[in-house]
Amino acid sequence: MKENILEARDVHFTYSDGTTALRGATMAIERGKKIAVLGSNGAGKTTIFLHFNGILRPGRGQVLFNGRPVRYDHRSLMELRRNVGIVFQDPDMQLFSASVVQEIAFGPLNLGLSREEVLRRVEAAMEATEITGLKDKPTHLLSYGQKKRVCLAGVLAMEPQVLICDEPTAGLDPLHAGQVMELFDRINRQGATVVLATHDVDLAYSWADYVYVMSCGTVVGEGLPGEVFGNEQLLRQSDLSRPWLVEVFEQLSRKGWLPEGLPLPRTKEQLFNYLQEVKGNKVPGKPAAVYLFPRG
Ligand SMILES: Nc1ncnc2c1ncn2[C@@H]1O[C@H](COP(=O)(O)OP(=O)(O)O)[C@@H](O)[C@H]1O
Ligand SMILES: [Mg+2]
Known part of the structure; x- marks a missing residue:
């Protein structure tokens, strides 16, 4: 309860x-x-x-x-x-x-x-x-x-x-x-x-x-x-920015690099998994965005 x-x-x-x-x-x-x-x-x-x-x-x-x-x-x-x-x-x-x-x-x-x-x-x-x-x-x-x-x-x-x-x-x-x-x-x-x-x-x-x-x-x-x-x-x-994960996820979804309907990733590992899954079919080559994340 x-x-x-x-x-x-x-x-x-x-x-x-x-x-x-x-x-x-x-x-x-x-x-x-x-x-x-x-x-x-x-x-x-x-x-x-x-x-x-x-x-x-x-x-x-x-x-x-x-x-x-x-x-x-x-x-x-x-x-x-x-x-x-x-x-x-x-x-x-x-x-x-x-x-x-x-x-x-x-x-x-x-x-x-x-x-x-x-x-x-x-x-x-x-x-x-x-x-x-x-x-x-x-x-x-x-x-x-x-x-x-x-x-x-x-x-x-x-x-x-x-x-x-x-x-x-x-x-x-x-x-x-x-x-x-x-x-x-x-x-x-x-x-x-x-x-x-x-x-x-x-x-x-x-x-x-x-x-x-x-x-x-x-x-x-x-x-x-x-x-x-x-x-x-x-x-x-509230003068707050969006978390980078949300930002990147939405950009990738908008570009069609990720399938529709996926839940927002909570961690970068989850986002990597999404990318891993689509690699080889939808995403051509390596997605450059992965190397641009500001946090380690
Ligand atoms: N000891 C204090 N005396 C007077 N004003 C204060 C004091 N502490 C905070 N304030 C004021 O109260 C408001 C809320 O502050 P605060 O609770 O510290 O916000 P936050 O932690 O979200 O930055 C602000 O306008 C701040 O200037
Ligand atoms: Mg404070």
Whole structure:
């Protein structure tokens, strides 16, 4: 049965300087799914994420966790935050401990867990994010990408039900961006719901089970990746481009290089398979487009 682990219902929010960041945003995050929240700069992605673990409180509207409205007393917020972990976009906003291991142990120690359990979680989180070698390093000496992984490890060590990451691949090189996305898949397979904010349409298209599109403080579209990225008007209205896979697939279909009626490919391997299948009958020679893809 479908079950929403997190919900925002008609959330409005205005910052203290008078900027209205959310104008009636509604989202229902289904338990166990991989969700991408897309939107150009200033759309309200970060602001809605800060509502999901109670850092911000709606001016109007409601946030629900496990079907119950979030309460804003200290105890309820502590409980919410152990279940809904956020990794901020800017690691310097998150890091405050002297060393990597202290940073990651901080959350679990605060949960009152035994020393053994804290150690187990810290080791597991460092292993998952491949930072075991940085264990004793002062956090201020880390590179940007390393800091991002330490932040992620700190949240993973809390073993949250929902992992929320704000622009997790921004500023990472392609190798580490790919590794982080694989890690999210692994965490999701272990049962966690994963919610990402991104303006990377390619990443959202290939990775997500479900996509929300935000613009000007509201949700202007949502659906399965194929639905959202097949909707040109929605993308244009939200200042988003089309994923290269969708673009190339449609060009090839239009030229008659692919048979009609094929579903949109979700991965480049799927597109290659389509091309492989038609090779030798419809496609003469090698299709040059295959060598022009921007991503590795
Ligand atoms: N701390 C803040 N104070 C005032 N305005 C803010 C603050 N944070 C964000 N905003 C404004 O709120 C709007 C939504 O921003 P944000 O949620 O950060 O969008 P996104 O994450 O999609 O880029 C923008 O107009 C932004 O300038
Ligand atoms: Mg943001």
